[in-house]
Amino acid sequence: MTELLRIEHLGISPRNDPQHMLVKNISLSLARGKTTCIVGESGSGKSLTALSIMQLLSKQLVMQGRVLFEGQDISRLDNAQMQCIRGKQIGMIFQEPMTSLNPVLTVGFQIGEPLQIHIGLKGSALKQKVASLMTQVGIDPARADSYPDELSGGQRQRVMIAMSIACEPALLIADEPTTALDVTVQAQVLRLLDALKDRMQMAMLFITHDFGVVADIADDVIVMFRGEIVERGPVSQVLNQPQHPYTRALLACVPDAEGKKQLQPIRYDWLTPA
Ligand SMILES: Nc1ncnc2c1ncn2[C@@H]1O[C@H](COP(=O)(O)OP(=O)(O)OP(=O)(O)O)[C@@H](O)[C@H]1O
Ligand SMILES: [Mg+2]
Incomplete structure (x- = not known):
């Protein structure tokens, strides 16, 4: 595995309430040519984790820990240095496209x-x-x-x-990038990102609520719950043999709809009843 990005002991809290950890002790590693999906309920800290890599957290928040990109600690870079990395070496698709485009x-x-x-x-x-x-x-x-x-x-x-x-970019961070798209375009965009990942040996950090997407594109999965990582592993392991009750609960919520065919191999007998 060629490591591209490593997050060490990331913690995020409000500046005026440092004891209140919104993100707690997150450590993860991303490899070139691999897609890692982060899943977790609303408010579990997925977007804050993504934004902290790019140093785009709100000024009201403070961050602890380190973010190593190609071995360099980029969490200590100033804004001018970060500007050279953002958009070139690390691309990001934000959760709210309306606020990210210039009208x-x-x-x-x-x-x-x-x-x-x-x-x-x-x-x-x-x-x-x-x-x-x-x-x-x-x-x-x-x-x-x-x-x-x-x-x-x-x-x-x-x-x-x-x-x-x-x-x-060497790393693409995508925060719910296909949520607003219809199924056909979503599939097309996922194929595009997947092909780019293979062609460029790009690493992808992909945040989604959709386990169909996870089954489709993830190599590895990280499950977040209340600001912490509660489970991680290769996609087949996390989807087929979830260990943490929260992962089981999340999987149990997956609607049994058409288009979720990738999920059929999941053994629901592993899941605790909802
Ligand atoms: N500027 C801020 N000040 C205080 N709390 C914040 C701030 N930004 C986010 N939070 C809180 O941090 C927590 C994590 O937020 P985050 O946006 O990372 O969640 P998420 O996992 O991306 O959720 P969703 O799936 O809804 O996008 C939430 O409880 C949120 O209210
Ligand atoms: Mg979010």
């Missing part, structure tokens, strides 16, 4: 911005690359001159995905 800039400009800043692409080469990225995420490149509010929620989410993968 006064066209989506084509915003997809091209990281390519201009980090790689120096311009002119027709830039335009071509933006069109190719838009095609890859399933948006007609003719929409490049549209503004975010002229697109649907799902299209905006796809713009965010195109921006995040533009520079082919």
Whole structure:
């Protein structure tokens, strides 16, 4: 395993209430070419964990621990140094695309911005690359001159995905990236991310509520509960032989709907009755 990112003893608490740990003693390691899914109920600290890697936590919060990226502790870098890493070496798809896009800039400009800043692409080469990225995420490149509010929620989410993968980052952090998409587009985007991961040997940290997605793309799974990791392991182990009662409860909540066929091998006799 080639380790790309390591989080050591991450803790997050409100600045004005340091005893109240929102995230407690999280340690994890991500390898190149592998996808790790984080699952857990709402409020369990998934997004805070993701944001802390990028040093994008709110100023009201304080962080303990270290984040090592390619062996370097990036939790101590200043903002200018982080800017060079964000969007280039580490891409992030945020949970709320509406608040992450600039309403006064066209989506084509915003997809091209990281390519201009980090790689120096311009002119027709830039335009071509933006069109190719838009095609890859399933948006007609003719929409490049549209503004975010002229697109649907799902299209905006796809713009965010195109921006995040533009520079082919070594690590992609995706916080519920496909929740707003319909099933067909979701499948298409998952295939795209999976293919990029294989082609670029990209590491992916993928936050989701959807065990169908987990079964589809995860190599490893981390289960969070109330700010802590309660279970982790290879996807087949966590889905088929969940050890922690909370993981069993989460799996027991998975709806028995069509489209969840990947979950059929799960032995529900392992689960405690709801
Ligand atoms: N700026 C903040 N100040 C105080 N508490 C916060 C702040 N941001 C988040 N929290 C709290 O930290 C906890 C973890 O939040 P987080 O956003 O990481 O949850 P999550 O697991 O991503 O949930 P969801 O699945 O709903 O996205 C929550 O209880 C949340 O209310
Ligand atoms: Mg979240």
